[in-house]
Amino acid sequence: MRKKFLLLILVYLICLFSTTACKRISTKNETKKELVLASFTVLADIIENIAKNDDFVVRSITKPGIEVHGYKPTPSDLINASEAFVFVDNGFGFEIWSEKFVSNLQVKKITIADDLGPIFISEDTYKGKPNPHAWISPKRGILYVDIIVESLSELRPSKRELFEKNGETYKNELSKIDQDFSLFINNLEKDKRYLVSCEGAFSYLANDYGLNEVYLWPVNAESQITPKRMARTISLVKEKNVPAVFCESTVSNESQMVVVNETGTKFGGNLYVDSLSVDSGPANSYLEMLKHNLEIIKRGLE
Template sequence: MFRLTSATLALGLMAAPVFADDKLKVVTTFTVIADMAANVAGDAAEVVSITKPGAEIHGYQPTPGDLRRAVDADLILWNGLNLELWFEQFLSNLGDIPSVTVSDGIEPIAIASGSYQGKTNPHAWIGADAAMVYVDNIAAAMADADPDNAAIYTANAAAYKAEIEGVLAPLRAQLSEVEQEKRWLVTCEGAFSYLARDFGLQELYLWPMNTDAVGTPQQVRAVIDGVRENDIPVVFCESTVNTAPAEQVARETGAKYGGVLFVDSLSEPDGPVPTYLDLLRVTSQTVVKGLTAE
């Protein structure tokens, strides 16, 4: 997909080119937001993620190197919604750098159980509808911080949202053909509530947040009972946690273990989900394949 850049804008508006030293520096808390921001930025801004590919972001412990990478940022983007429990202390060490919560304006989903019961589920980026809000918020934040390149950010955001919809539309159509009673999404962490809502799936999970107790016998037993009661055909787990509890549920119920879903982090460039579009595609395809397999 074509990305508008500072060079192409200069050709159209006779504006001066943007040099590397003058670029807006955007720092994000994790790789998913970083990739979204990079797609909005084109070549008009530099984007850096504090956490690395594959990191578990809930209880992340920032390092002195993280602080050094972020200290000269012009803008910091973070998810909010109680996701980055470490971030506010980190931000306080950076001084007066503008920060924007990119989940602002989403329609939230409350966590149904555990110590976070009633609080907003923070994993909104995994839902297609919320992803559009993220992209708009990122573009607005960049345009506000760097108004000379606002047209670039606006154009790239529109193109990127079209790509997101292009990835998810055919998968949503496939899932709509699955019988309603089979449309369950069973996972380790309850990180897929927004995807489940967008795809019309009922949800069952072992634990609500990775910061809670995980994989306890009580959690496993409750999900085993739920899988049996509803005759659920397939169970999944996400990539950044131990998959053994989900595999145990599958063994004891006769459900299939459908494999790994990606949500909290991108992979390295040579891995299965090096971009956010890949994360959406691979995760959604895995769900569709698991629910439509005979």
């Protein structure tokens, strides 16, 4: 029994510290699914819809409701990463912890930003750096699917047909959301096309659908609000008679309520950006997140 116990400990340690030995663990009755690890919940949900198959399981490092920019990985996160055959992150500086996290792991890495054209932040200490929040636009979400399908197919060529089939089905759902929001914007008066939020996370959505983006801070990793930007936002909301302003689910809307109180506009609601909601929430999948966000924006701007 002592020898058997020591053997089990040895196997566990090998699985813990080896990045290749335990990618698949077989028993008499079951073969373990291959693990695809994503940096955050939105990305994990997109991947899960593409890799829907008995051979794969998809997990997210961060949990629903967690702010991703400054997340600090835990020891259990490292264990999960050692069991994965691929780690997928967004890039564009979104996961500032990602490079260090995988630096000592022999795991394949897919970074969406490597194949996605950026929109650059235009001011403050982040001037000239890419805005990471491309998935907020349904149009860019379709590009995410294409990138993930191709990247996973290169790693598992035998599953290309599966990935492509699932990807096309998923893109059809994204296209419906895209068409619905495009129709709304096309029928919206031009002087109402202002999207005022806490974080500058909607640059891709604004760019793709013809909205003017206004925000209180560039990214949540550095959410201090300068008096200059607060004054500028209040002035613009008054001047343009913006009907509603918004904030994000992972940060306090206290600052945005200052804008509401100073201008008399209404608070349109909280949008989901960096994280999905819990299962019982309104944004428990990427598709539901987009639908929720765009419905909140539509009600506010109407």
